[in-house]
Amino acid sequence: MKLKVEQVTHQYKNFTALNNINFEFTPGIYGLLGPNGAGKSTFMRILVDVLAPTSGMVNYNGRNITVLKSQYREVLGYLPQDFNGYPHFTAYQFLLYVANLKGLSKASAKQRVNELLQLVGLDDAKNKKLKGFSGGMKRRVGIAQALINDPDILILDEPTAGLDPSERIRLRGILSKMAKHKIIILSTHIVSDIESVADQVLLLRKGELIEHATPAHFLEKMYSQVWTITLTEQEALVLMDTFIVSNIHQQGASVELRIVAAQKPHPDAINVTPRLEDIYVYHFGNPHQVNNHSF
């Protein structure tokens, strides 16, 4: 199974949302990382054939998805960034409705919906109307609807938004179990989610795919380039102007900085094991540094 993205470009009037993206997805979990406006959602919308690229194409097993149409959508599961559901439908009714649209028979739809409601922990709330659901509960309904047809390609845009830590762990478990024979693509701002489940990480910036590699490879590249140091506030401000800071931790009167730098930033700096978050900040910067130089 292959999903091949070939020279995909997408423009919204004068704004280039995606620029000449080339990539081949095979079974596994892929994490999309990038700041807001990097083109992640546009990329995902093109992959699910909701949006046609301005140029380029996406091929599924060698055939253009815009030609395959419903044959392609049959193997697809998608959770968009914004998801609400019909407010007057119960979770159970809504999932049955989506199952119907995905071509499941009535009997198998009922069985699958019950399984999924249990999987996402909404079994008790299945007969409640969606209008009474919290953001996290709606997100779980969204995840369930994406899984309903047991898709070969699962695309999740910010699946962990609004989920509490235990639900996030549950989702990671679900995805890891499924990953063997499926292409799973997810984007999230919570870097640790990608770090723990993704086989490959794709970095998008201003519509361009700047780098892709396994998390281990990224971490290896950053090895011996991440430092921590505890300083006074004044000293910390000076270092923040000079170096990429991936974390700031106030400790009473002093401040602990986590710095990404090829050279030792300070004589007292201690080398630490890199995290994917350090790579994110290294590539995309830390808005805190630009906008707010005070504690």
Add this chain to the structure above:
Amino acid sequence: MISWELKKLLKPTWIVIVLGLVASIWALMMYYASVSGEQRVIERFFSYWSVLGSLTFGGIILFVSTKLFSLDDEQRIKEVILSTKYGKRHLLAIRFFTIIIFTAIVFSLLTFIQVIGLMLFVENEYMAFKESYFLQLLVVFVGSQLFAVFSACLCTIFSSHTTTITFCAFLFGFTYIFRSNDGAEQLSIFLFSDLLDKGFFSYLMRADLVTNISLSSFSNWYSLLMNMTVMLMLTIQSRRHEL
């Protein structure tokens, strides 16, 4: 699939309240007509679609059935639907079929209310069910179906229920505002006032054509309007990559 779409349409409970209200007003109108004798009741019976029936029907079409075409956008679920196997062309066709069924159901209910009103106050009610009555019903049925499809097309184009209601209510209301049916022989599609009065669906839904045969020339206008609207909707949907 049609049953799911119908379920969405039949959710609002206020339709029942509206129909109850229409039945009460109609019963009251028929009661006051009965004071002046049976002939007056029969005359009133034929005026049912003129204001009460047609306005109620138009309102239900605009506020209920048209919403089916903007609900996905409003509830931020459109992309989920579009990415499903039957979420594009197939679902659009199903939804049009659903509103045709829904309109037929509402038409039957409103006709039932009309007939009950007559049966309450006239003993030989069969006198009223002559050929012209069935012709009247046919015109109302055709007009309502055309209006339902027309407003559904516009709602798909605008992707907004509010915009569609505003636009369609404006067109629908012309017949109640502009009155140019004097001298029917001189009616012309090229006359702006005639177009506003009779060029949109409320004129059919009021069943006025039955008494004004010369207006049959307007059928060309209606078929042109419908073809253009459907073509425009399909073109826009295709550009949006939603077909």
